[in-house]
Structures are given as structure tokens and as C-alpha cells.
Amino acid sequence: MKLLAIAVVAHDANAAYFDGDRVHYVKFERPRQEKRFSFQSPPDWYAETEALFGIGISQVDHIAITFDPSALPSTVGRHLSPDALRRLASGQSIAEPLSPEICAYLRAPSATWLSHHFCHALSGWMIEPEPIALRIVIDGLGDGRPWSVYRGGKTIAAGDIRNGSIGWGIREAGKALGIKAAHFNDIAGKVMGVQAYGRIDEGYLDALRKLEFDRLDEMWSVQGWLRWKHDPTIARLTLLDWVATVHHRTAEWLLDFFSIHALPSEPVVYSGGVAQNVVWNSALRSRFPNLFIAPHCSDEGLSLGALEWLRQRHALPPLSFAAFPFAQADIDVQAPSEDTVDEVAQLLAAGKVVGWYQGHGEIGPRALGHRSILMDPRLADGRARIDRIKRREPFRPYGASVLTEDFGRYFEGSSDPFMLYSCKVVGQTLPAIRHIDGSCRVQRVEGSPRPLRALLERFRALTGCSVLLNTSLNVAGKPLAAHPTHAMQLFSESPLDALCVGNTVYRR
DSSP: OEEEEEOOSSOEEEEEESSSSEEHHHHTTHOOOTOOOOOOOOOGGGHHHHHHHHGGGGGOEEEEEEEEEGGOOOOHHTTSSSHHHHHHTTTTOOEEOOOHHHHHTTSSSSEEEEEEHHHHHHHTTOOOOOOSSEEEEEEEEEEEEEEEEETTEEEEOOOOGGOOOHHHHHHHHHHTTTOOSSSGGGHHHHHHHHHGOOOOHHHHHHOOOSSOEEEEEETOHHHHHHHHHHOOOHHHHHHHHHHHHHHHHHHHHHHHHHHHOTTTOOEEEEEEEGGGOOOHHHHHHOOOOTTEOOOOOOOGGHHHHHHHHHHHHTTOOOOOOTTTTBBBBOOOOOOOOOOHHHHHHHHTTOOOOEEEEEOOBBSSOOOOOEEEEEOOOHHHHHHHHHHHHHHTTTTTTTOEEEEGHHHHEEEEEBBBTTSOEEEEESSSTTTOOOOOOOOEEEEEEEESHHHHHHHHHHHHHHHHEEEEEEEEEOTTTTTOOSSSSHHHHHHSSSOEEOOOOOOTTEEO
């Protein structure tokens, strides 16, 4: 059976396809090289999906789609059932059939319309060791609500967007701070980094704790801070303290929220754009150790959740995704030889900054060793050098990759293979990855000897250090490279010292 899932959303459009044997996936921004790419018109997914997956849509047995109904022309949108809209928006329904008129407009022979939040909830199937009953989704606005809780495939609780959302709140906080981004969804990640420069105002924190539990709009309101400080000038000059305080209070809110729905020992699948915040994730994992977060927890994972719904709908065996997370439908290259790995390790040990393009690209926004820029984290001027290459603000921290067996030598706290948690850096010997608050988001490199593990092992043999600064192979405003020519363009237009594409090393 052939199954196709499409997320034709306002940003990060993506698709997943099961050909009866293997799962295929693409985030369309990668081949397009347009960050946060979305289709101008919903039917535009058709030709591009056929070409990327090499399929004929008419031969697919079942198509599931999640999309924003407001993107439909009025002449088409009138064929949406108001009852279906209401059921999806309220969480009463997770799937609704689409009328022939809407299917014709979308160029789908027939299709099922899925809940945005339920697609999030199912999207981590490939990292779940067994079926998990409890799934929590928190984002800006999905299905017209800011959060949903599912147990056993049923909605048991849902938020009201009229009371605000964490996703919207952190974005508006970034705007108040004057943070710029090519796409508004990139603001939240920048706020996560800059909040560490503020100081928590204990009095305001106590005031926030007295708010009604679900008043996220009031918690993230800059007007509340203006009133608290009494003087608008002082308030504006101390906005970093406001953000630090609200960010801290949100971590507490999340702990309370999860405690309402989960026992500490219970497995919980957590997804939605808010689940990309590594600081909050670490707070949650300290109380809920069986927390499962996929690297594609934001909208780019919606099609993978929709594909899992299709699998369940047709009672198929669990899907295999052996290549995960290195499974983008992009351009693969020859694996590096031992000599090439040694050459790159020598360059890194000599203080060079090296681009690293291997295999298929990562699913998710973070570089995990196939589309990376790498550097020795012990370099005192390392962060400034990477900032020049990436064209990135100096207040933003960088992540790191470390061999699993050596994690405790350098870090304390939570970590995973997907760089989704923040932990403390031990000592002062890794200045390029140590954030102002002493933290770093860390990828634990384990398992079979993929190219990055082999490189880390060789770097350790040369230097005694088994950590590398690892940031994505792109510059500000561009997605990760999906083709060797993208990597070569970055190399030619930036002060990168060297680039390794597969088994070939390019130097200045």
C-alpha cells in the first residue's frame, strides 16, 4: 500500500511518503533553498512532490493532508463543512473527509484532512520504544488553539487562544526587544538565547505566579512589565530582565501543566514548536525522565505524524525508518575514507573551521553531523569567528557534539542525540560553546560509526578532546544545504577555512 502525507502549511511545508517498503521525507525549503518555505497556493504541492519522490499521485492509495483552511479561495472554502471545522478546532475530531470539490482544487484524487495538533502528536513515532498513551502539543496556534493533550488517541484537554499562547508570546517578546528575523518563527529561538543575559526579578516573578493558570497572554504581556516598573523608561531599559523573568516563569508553568496530566514516571510524547526550547525541555526532563521529543517537533514534522495516522488507519505494521534522522530527500555523497576523516581532524586540531557535508540531510532544524560547520570549542575567539561565517548575532549560543561515553567529562544535565536539551558546561575549557549562563545544547553521538563519530574519535586521539562545536551548514536566512553546490556556494562566499563534501576536502 502506498501512502502520502502532505503538510501544506503557512511555513515549513513538508511531505512524507510510504512506498510500501520505505519511508521518504522532504522539507521543501531544503531543495528550494528558501527558509521557512510555503507554497503560494495549496495545489502547488502536487508537481513538486511527484518530482522529488518520483511518484505518480494518482497511484497513491490514500492521501492525508493538513492545511490552513483560510488559504483556500472563497469559492473553494465554501465546500468545507462548518461542522468539520468546528470539530477539528475543538479537538472533538482528528480527521475529516474532504469534499470532491476541495480534493479537485488540491489536485488530490481523494484525501483526508487531519488535525494539525494530532499530526504533531503522532510525529515522533520513530523514536518511541513502544506505543505511548499520553501526548502533549504546545505551539503558537494549531487548529485554532495553543495546546492540546491527548490520551489514547482522544483529546482530553485543549487551550483557548483567547487566553494567549506561549508560541505567540515569546515571538512578541522578541519583537519588543527589537530582535530581527527573516521569518517571524525564527524570533523565538533567538529569545531563548538572549533571555540568559537578563536577571530574574523576584518580585515580578511572584506577581506572575498569582495569575490565573491559563492566562498566557497576561504572563507574556510587556504591558504588565511597564506597569510593574511604574516608569516606562526604566521598564524599556530593563526588558532583558522582563524576558528572563517570564521565560523562567514559563518553565514553572510547563512543569505545573505537565503535572496536571502526567505522573512523573509516565512516558510522555511532547511536540509542537514550543518543544524546541531546550531550556524548558531540560526543566521538564528533570521531573519527567521519560519525555520523548522528536527533532522535527515543529511544523516540519506534521507530514510524518499524518503518515503515522495513515498507517494506523490501514492497520499496517509499524513503519521502519532506519535512516532517521538522516533522511531528507536530498543529494547523498560518497562516505569519507579514514584518510579524509584524519585530514579533517587535523584541520580542526589546527584551529580551522570546517564545513561538513555527508550522506542525506537531517530531519529537524539542527545540524546533527551531516550538514554541519565544525570547530574546536576550546578556541577563545571561536564564537566570533563562527559569527562572521554565519552572519549571526553575538548573543546567540552555539551547540556542541560529544561522544556519548565522554559526556560526563564536559557536561552535566540532560542530553540526547538530537540537541534538544540544555546542560551545564563543566569548567572553563570550552569557551566557544559556553553560553553566558554556563549552558550549552549538546548532541550526544553514539551508536554505529557514522562520519561524525569517526571524526570525533580521531579528533580525540589528536587533541584529547572529544567535543566539537557543531552548527548548521548555512548562513543567516538560508536553510541547511541540500546539494553539494549549496555547500560550495557557502564556502566561496564566507571565511570558512575548509569544506569536506563526502570524501573530498576543499581548502583555501
